[in-house]
Amino acid sequence: MSIDFKFTNPDHPPGSQREDHRSDKKDAKPVTTVNDKNLGFDDWLGLLRKKLPSLGYARILAFAASCCERSVPNYKAFSRETHWGDPKVVAEALELIWRLVPTKNPAEFRSYARGLQEVLKTITPDTEQDFKSLLTSAALDAANSVAETLDYPWDESIDHVVWVSSFARDTIDLFVQYRNKSDFSDKNVEAPPTAQHALMVAELHKQQADMGTLESIMDLTPHFLASFRSNATNRGKSNLGIG
Amino acid sequence: MPISEMEIDAIIQGHEARNAALRQTLIEKGVDLGEPRTIECHFWSWSPAEAASLAEHLTKRGFEILAQRSASSSKDPQLWNVEAAVKQSAALTLRREFTDELVRIGAAHLGKYDGWGTRL
Numbered sequence: 228m229s230i231d232f233k234f235t236n237p238d239h240p241p242g243s244q245r246e247d248h249r250s251d252k253k254d255a256k257p258v259t260t261v262n263d264k265n266l267g268f269d270d271w272l273g274l275l276r277k278k279l280p281s282l283g284y285a286r287i288l289a290f291a292a293s294c295c296e297r298s299v300p301n302y303k304a305f306s307r308e309t310h311w312g313d314p315k316v317v318a319e320a321l322e323l324i325w326r327l328v329p330t331k332n333p334a335e336f337r338s339y340a341r342g343l344q345e346v347l348k349t350i351t352p353d354t355e356q357d358f359k360s361l362l363t364s365a366a367l368d369a370a371n372s373v374a375e376t377l378d379y380p381w382d383e384s385i386d387h388v389v390w391v392s393s394f395a396r397d398t399i400d401l402f403v404q405y406r407n408k409s410d411f412s413d414k415n416v417e418a419p420p421t422a423q424h425a426l427m428v429a430e431l432h433k434q435q436a437d438m439g440t441l442e443s444i445m446d447l448t449p450h451f452l453a454s455f456r457s458n459a460t461n462r463g464k465s466n467l468g469i470g
Numbered sequence: 471m472p473i474s475e476m477e478i479d480a481i482i483q484g485h486e487a488r489n490a491a492l493r494q495t496l497i498e499k500g501v502d503l504g505e506p507r508t509i510e511c512h513f514w515s516w517s518p519a520e521a522a523s524l525a526e527h528l529t530k531r532g533f534e535i536l537a538q539r540s541a542s543s544s545k546d547p548q549l550w551n552v553e554a555a556v557k558q559s560a561a562l563t564l565r566r567e568f569t570d571e572l573v574r575i576g577a578a579h580l581g582k583y584d585g586w587g588t589r590l
Contacts (some may be wrong), residue, residue, distance in 0.1 A: 315504075315561065316561075316562075316565075318504075319504045319559060319561055319562070322504060323506070326506070335557050336506065336557060336558075337532055338531060338532025338533065338556050338557070338558065339532075339556070339557055339558035339559070339562065341531075341532060342556075342558055342562050342567075342568055342571075343558075343562060345567055345571070346565055346567045349567060
């Protein structure tokens with residue numbers, strides 16, 4: 228295509244590319260170690276809020292993209308089960324997010340992102356609706372995670388990313404609660420806390436590991452990003468082990 | 471004169487039918503529907519002032535205006551041509567939500583969304 232885009236928006240006028248796209252993170256200092264096995268998810272969310280700003284735009288977006296990668300299979304499974312929604316749109320939005328990580332000029336994708344967000348609204352399940360699927364909340368969280376992440380490049384508010392992290396916690400929490408209800412309902416045994424469930428621990432550790440990786444990597448090369456993305460999930464499985 | 475919801479619906483139905491045929495063509499040509507590409511959208515307007523307000527609306531929506539000029543039509547001398555480009559996927563462009571939005575933007579400025587194209 229030979230058309231020369233001159234798209235502008237108030238936040239990113241032409242020529243004012245984000246400097247942190249190009250900056251490597253040589254000076255990034257971890258706020259604190261993330262390998263504390265006793266750290267709960269709520270503590271992690273607090274720590275995440277402190278640590279994210281030092282990562283810079285591209286790494287912050289990569290962190291959120293990784294979280295989305297683990298939630299999107301839940302939406303696909305929900306859609307298969309209920310014959311509702313459109314996983315292709317969610318997948319397309321996720322592709323755009325990964326594309327936005329290394330781009331030098333995210334503004335040219337702003338309208339595209341906005342268009343996808345509008346469509347996402349129409350395919351996000353309402354938990355008040357009569358969906359029978361156990362994955363309804365997980366699908367809602369997946370769609371919201373992608374929509375929140377698509378908001379980040381335009382205002383660079385880390386709130387969006389902290390939300391995405393917390394959606395993962397909520398997804399697992401509700402899923403495990405439902406599971407526990409059926410698994411422990413007729414037993415005189417109290418269900419273990421969801422915070423100690425293997426899925427919750429795995430997601431928490433994965434987010435911490437991603438943070439550690441992003442803090443330590445010098446350049447977000449295409450090779451690194453491809454590897455980071457493929458490692459975002461355990462062989463394509465979601466944060467609920469679905470895929 | 472503003473057009474009715476029924477007319478808007480009929481216009482959208484027309485675009486939906488053309489989009490279905492276009493989707494098939496793009497698939498047959500091996501186009502990746504999810505790949506962002508330059509999409510050129512075409513509008514008709516019936517006055518320079520409405521063409522200008524339409525172009526302004528499209529610019530705020532994130533489009534780049536490629537053309538905003540009289541269509542020089544002998545049959546309809548009032549006709550104005552507005553062309554706007556946006557970078558997004560064909561998949562999104564083919565969706566009803568996108569068509570709906572552009573039809574309404576066109577109608578809000580007493581114009582008409584005529585359709586879209588992309589270079590292959």
